[in-house]
Amino acid sequence: MLAHPALHRSRVNRRLADAVRGLPGITLHDLYAAYPDLDVDVEREKTLLTGHDALVWQHPFYWYSTPALLKEWQDLVLEFGWAYGPGGHALRGKPFLSVVTTGGREVAYQHGGFNRFTVRELLAPIEQTAYLCGLAYLPPLVVHGALRLDEDEIAAQAEFYRQVLIALRDGRIDPASVADRPSLDAGTFALARG
Numbered sequence: 001m002l003a004h005p006a007l008h009r010s011r012v013n014r015r016l017a018d019a020v021r022g023l024p025g026i027t028l029h030d031l032y033a034a035y036p037d038l039d040v041d042v043e044r045e046k047t048l049l050t051g052h053d054a055l056v057w058q059h060p061f062y063w064y065s066t067p068a069l070l071k072e073w074q075d076l077v078l079e080f081g082w083a084y085g086p087g088g089h090a091l092r093g094k095p096f097l098s099v100v101t102t103g104g105r106e107v108a109y110q111h112g113g114f115n116r117f118t119v120r121e122l123l124a125p126i127e128q129t130a131y132l133c134g135l136a137y138l139p140p141l142v143v144h145g146a147l148r149l150d151e152d153e154i155a156a157q158a159e160f161y162r163q164v165l166i167a168l169r170d171g172r173i174d175p176a177s178v179a180d181r182p183s184l185d186a187g188t189f190a191l192a193r194g
């Protein structure tokens with residue numbers, strides 16, 4: 001699932017999306033394209049979720065969180081009795097991955113740094129939401145310093161993202177083996193694949 005409110009102006013998310021678009025077995029669901037009026041079709045979204053074995057959220061970091069439409073999606077789609085609570089097992093066991101691009105550099109997302117917390121720590125509400133829904137949470141794939149990346153660096157990040165999604169699709173990532181890592185970087189990814 002992709003959430004970027006101005007994809008035509010994006011440098012990084014657009015390239016990440018292009019890298020995975022059309023991969024067999026992977027649906028690139030562009031939320032802002034699907035719902036330009038921010039009017040989320042809950043039944044359509046539930047059908048999409050039921051029809052897939054893993055869930056990936058790709059988005060820029062906006063105020064240490066998701067763009068607004070992805071928050072709206074959470075509020076509407078993750079229903080009591082469906083996603084959590086009694087009988088709410090629809091998502092149970094599916095791997096979940098956040099793919100986040102940040103304006104801030106990696107050094108800014110450390111204790112004592114400009115943003116004081118790691119990206120994984122700042123994503124705690126999403127991690128706990130995933131936990132509540134029984135999803136198998138993976139450490140986030142973070143593209144730091146998105147505004148400063150040159151062409152080659154963006155291409156390398158896009159290729160890494162493509163490889164991670166292929167491995168996820170093929171069931172070659174074991175969430176338990178990397179559960180405590182701060183992020184899904186190349187080293188963690190190697191671990192995750194066993």
Ligand SMILES: Cc1cc2nc3c(=O)[nH]c(=O)nc-3n(C[C@H](O)[C@H](O)[C@H](O)COP(=O)(O)O)c2cc1C
Nearest residue numbers: 010011012013060061062063064101102103104146
């Ligand atoms: C409304 C808004 C909020 C933002 N909040 C943050 C933030 O909290 N932390 C951060 O590192 N960057 C923040 N940024 C920068 C974006 O994350 C950055 O521009 C984006 O990841 C670049 O990706 P793109 O080229 O695909 O747009 C924000 C940008 C906007 C427009």
